[in-house]
Amino acid sequence: MTSVGSAYDEAAERYRxxxxxxxxxxxxxxxxxIAPLVDRLTDAQLADVGTGTGILAVTALQRWPTLHATGIDPSSGMRALAHHxxxxxxVADRLSLLAGDAQSIPLPDAAVDVAVSSFxxxxxxxxxxxxxxxxxxxxxxxxxAVVTWLDETREFDPLHRFDDLADEWDLPEGEGGYDTEPFASVVSAEQELRDAGFTDVEAEAQTLEHAFTPAGYLALLENWERDDVFDPLDEAERAEVREETMRRWSDLREEAFIWRAAVVSVIAKKAAR
Ligand SMILES: C[S@@+](CC[C@H](N)C(=O)[O-])C[C@H]1O[C@@H](n2cnc3c(N)ncnc32)[C@H](O)[C@@H]1O
Structure with a gap:
């Protein structure tokens, strides 16, 4: 099994x-x-745990001009993109990037006013x-404030049809990436945060929705979701797979390419003592 950090190193640009x-x-x-809290602070400190390309940290620094942020991520490839x-x-002068893991964050106790983490x-x-x-x-x-996936299975016809093609053509598949463990439910997400000592926990379910074009979804399959299928193929084989995939999608309407997934967004407080 690949380590998550090295998997993100190899795929950092594709992720971005x-x-x-x-x-x-x-x-x-x-x-x-987090705006109601950060709006009233000057020189606030924010930690972005698993910052990736820095989407949360950088946007927060743009939104709050006196904010300072620390992005923590085990992947050097992702940290390089965050710096860029x-x-x-x-805003690079207000962003520190640290190699680190959420289970052992290289910051002292009580170092930040707010922590965020997405996916x-x-x-x-x-x-x-x-x-x-x-x-x-x-x-x-x-x-x-955290957001990540809720455990659910939803059919997505374009993916289903691609996987059928990969099976029928006996296309190579990789070893599989790494294990993931989404939250089981909104209630269990709240409970996990309370168990960790947080108070004022409020979780809400949201739906992540993205309208792909067929070409955009094919590029996602090729470069991210099913890169293990595409990567071993040579250019002529890839072109053939792309063409057949598009043919199999040709009767799907625009609506079929709207991808939806359930996520949970939670805010919680460390009690003031
Ligand atoms: C799906 S990306 C999310 C990145 C960013 N937060 C975003 O919303 O775009 C997951 C990120 O978590 C990082 N990561 C993986 N395992 C981690 C861990 N144990 N602790 C902290 N970050 C981790 C990966 O390197 C990657 O940058």
Whole structure:
């Protein structure tokens, strides 16, 4: 099994170009949830756990001009993209990037006013330890806002048809990536945060929705979701698979390419003592 950090290293640019944009609007809604707290602070400190390309940290730095942020991520490839992103946005002087894991965050106790994390907690092997660790780095009275997947299975016809093609043509499949553990339900997400010592926990279910074009979804399959199928193929074979996939999708209407998934967004407080 590949380590999650090295998997993201290898795929960092593909993530930025293909998958990151699909989940970014839902990730960014977290910033509205922390706004009532951050709006009234000057020189606030924010930690973005599993910062990836820095989408939350960089957008927060643009939104709050006196904010300072620390992005923590085990993948050097992702941290390099976050640095690039911050530089292009003109906020790199207020962003520190640290190599680290959610289960052992390289920050002292009570270092930050607010912690955010989007689409990371499902990847962490010991989520309870990560939640306790996030609580440790928050100052008393500080807030955590997280969003990640809820456990559910939804059929998506374009993917289904692609997988049928891969089976029929006996296309190679990789070893599989890494285990993920979405939250079982909104109620259990709340309970996991309470068990880690948080108070004022409020979780809500949301639906992540993304309208793909057929070409856009094919690019996502090729570069992210089914890269293990495409990567071993040579260019002529890839072209053949692309053409047959498009043929099999040709009777699908626009609506069939709207991808929906359930997520849970939670805010919680570290009691002020
Ligand atoms: C799906 S991406 C999300 C990135 C970013 N938060 C976003 O919303 O675009 C998952 C990120 O979590 C990082 N990651 C994986 N395992 C982690 C862990 N145990 N602790 C912290 N970050 C982790 C990966 O390197 C990757 O950058």
């Amino acid at each position: 170009d293909h998958w990151g944009p699909v989940i970014a609007p839902t990730a960014l809604r977290l910033l509205d949830r 992103h911050a530089d292009a946005a003109g 990371v907690l499902q990847l962490v092997p010991d989520r309870a330890a990560a939640l306790r660790e996030i609580r440790r780095i928050l100052r008393p009275g500080g807030w955590l």
